[in-house]
Amino acid sequence: MSRFVNNDLRPIGHGRMLRKEDPRFIRGKGRFIDDIALPGMLHLAILRAPIAHGRVLRVDISAAEAHPKVKLVVTGAMLADRGLAWMPTLSNDVQAVLATDKVRFQGQEVAFVVAEDRYAARDALELIDVEYEQLPAVVNARTALDPGVPVIRDDLAGKTDNRCFDWETGDRAATDAVFARADVVVSQDMVYPRVHPAPLETCGAVADHDPVDGTLTLWCTTQAPHAHRTLYATIAGLPEHQIRIIAPDIGGGFGNKVPIYPGYVCAIVASQLLGRPVKWTEDRSENLTSTAFARDYLMHGEIAATREGRILAIRTRVLADHGAFNGVAAPVKYPAGFFGVFTGSYDLEAAYCAMTAVYTNKAPGGVAYSCSFRVTEAVYLVERLVDCLAHELDLDPVELRLLNLLQPEQFPYRSRTGWVYDSGDYETTLREAVRLAGYDDLRREQAEKRARGELMGIGVSFFTEAVGAGPRKDMDIMGLGMADGAELRVHPTGTAVLRVSCQSQGQGHETTFAQIVAEEIGIPPADVKVVQGDTDQTPFGLGTYGSRSTPVSGAAAVLVARKVRDKARLIASAMLEVSVTDLEWTAGSFHVVGDPTMSVGIRDIAMRAHGPGDLPDGVDGGLEAQLHYNPENLTYPYGAYICVVDVDPGTAAVTVRRFVAVDDCGTRINPMIIEGQVHRGLTDGVGMALMEILAFDELGNCLGGSLMDYLLPTALEVPDWETGFTVTPSPHHPIGAKGIGESATVGSPPAVVNAVVDALRPYGLRHVDMPLTPSRVWEAIRGNAQPPC
């Protein structure tokens, strides 16, 4: 039922075309960070803390320095001499590049070695002798603020406890009043455990500092090359025009590759000191134990409703574990990201959230794993609460949601926490999911199975996302407004180059953005080359995360193409010898109104723009344009998900049998790529709901430090996805598109958990915390459910 067609070579853009980036990847010709080898390149390895909390008493590097292949060994004290031992985080905190005073999480960077090859660098790490005075580790966020607990951040002047920040949103008094008069109040504690994005390619960099001309070229696994360049200028004091950041092919990011990591800074310092290119690449354990984790929210949620099931208000208290440094990568005015959308897809009378964030002896991070700046946690909270309410009122979860979903005429809708949802037709989307799933038949099957003692569950979630950060009046990261640039050049023969500030990590920008331009100027997508990920080659912008590429850079691409088209219109009017007002743009060409035989396309116009002969008065030669796009609002994609699970009563193992996902991301540019994005997020959701957790023991040892311990879904744990869609365009995006990259990661975990809890209904359970591993489900069935951390 797709209204899109194959269009690779036709002069029109939107539709299901194959990806332009695939030919290199299927030949093994992608160029990832570890594929980069420069003449004379050396290898850097990092010594990491074996304990979670301790004073660094002594670091002896003499034996490492004596290793015949070692070129350089650097400690925190040596960086401190250069003023580089600490660096700013993206949340106005500071983070140690190399520890000077204390180590504050297991895996923290303590020293680095540069050697002739990667094996020798690792060997030399073993030769560094560090003496620590071990301190008690603060592992449990619940007790981090208790009296007598060691202060982790004694580096911060005047810091006397482990409080990171307090934050609130909504109207407390109004919410309390609604709760006081509500027929029904349901409350539930729930944990969104610490998880990790674990992109298949770990983080890394190759730094090449030219001692003669002072330029620094940094190939780096970054989702935000321009922001990184400005921050390196700030951190390292390098002139910004002499820094060139190149993000090559990125092997998955999911937010893990937004922050600046100490390893990047170490590689830069090493190249400066040695005058040679230096490569640093993490191993998997380093990635899992030291780079941006996600979630780690302990939530107490309350929902108030009428006896009939009309939801009135939501109130929540959140304890957020931020780890040892506040490394959250979110717009600065939003310390809790966009958690404020916890009011979900429902029309409430009031809402309130109070949050406390704490430091613990764990790795920094928090905003990652396709979370849309914490919308993931918000959606999990509200969609679990709604199911708890359905359980309490003995209502069907679909019926309860239909009773409360926002109606189309309410858009644009201002939520009780101040978010302005741009567009939506929620009921249509939920009914489509119900239809695709065969919901009524599923309920009948479930009833029959329950009668036989079998455990089958059906889980529903309805989510609204908030993506495409964002309006620069509200949103910046480290003082950089969240707008994005685009530059389009049409060559004389009518092919084009688009330069954008976002950076694909697998999302297919080279295809989607070519399609956008193709649609706007009437040339085939095959004739549009997309350049990204090189700060010397692309206009400034904040990069790809939070599903912002299509909402922000995509809009920039549309508008820059229209700017080119406006100029082309002037030239076309001269070529056709008619007034510009007599021209209309249809099917990729300018036509004279009333005379279908008179038309001219971009190719002929491009040659005229570059060729001999005069152009109309006031029109310069060439056919190119550049602009920055400042979004007026976020976009609010949404979806309805239905998950079907079977639970084995003998082993407590959960099998996801079916998963139906109906997404509405507004105008769809390439449905194949959109479905791929949805499939990925659904897999994330199954992983988080059933398997994934970064747990710690009481000493702060990370228990998920390898892929043997941190479990990711394989092809055997996930079903063949069933997807559908509705199309409700965004009113403010120039082609009505919304982001889709994270919708399924956001929306699917509650669907899976709701399904498992539904399956366990015969045991009287209303909630079980993720991950729903066999052992945890087994304990829950026996009434011994415990939070995972």
Added chain:
Amino acid sequence: MRVNGAEVTCEIEARLLLVHFLRDHLGLTGTHWGCDTSNCGACAVWLDGEPVKSCTVLAAMAAGHDVRTVEDLERFGELDPVQRGFMECHGLQCGFCTPGMLMTARALLDRNPSPSEQEIREAISGQVCRCTGYATIVRSVQWAAAEEAGTRVADSS
């Protein structure tokens, strides 16, 4: 050893892993390094016709044996059907797991020309993809199987 049909003779450290030998010494960077623990399969190559994880094979152990990598799938300018299948069915996004997936898929189809969905899922279950959710990889392998079946029918007619 023979790598992609060519004899290779090198002095190496005894501890050198096959994945690093292929990447750093021979420049065959299509084989990737993802986890160190044999869990992710980004490093899958063939050793004497069988897929192995080259992060847990010493290069020295491969001495005298045949190694095949993703760079050898395309022959005489012709893509292997599994390569075409992955493009046709969106079986890749970031492309990092793709070479390993392709080598496993090729080995599967060589011994089982028409695998079921479950057989495909089992064949790739030792490998992790963080982007596709696997459904399109399954369809890619099915596409290649159908393509080869069609090709064989055409050849015999």
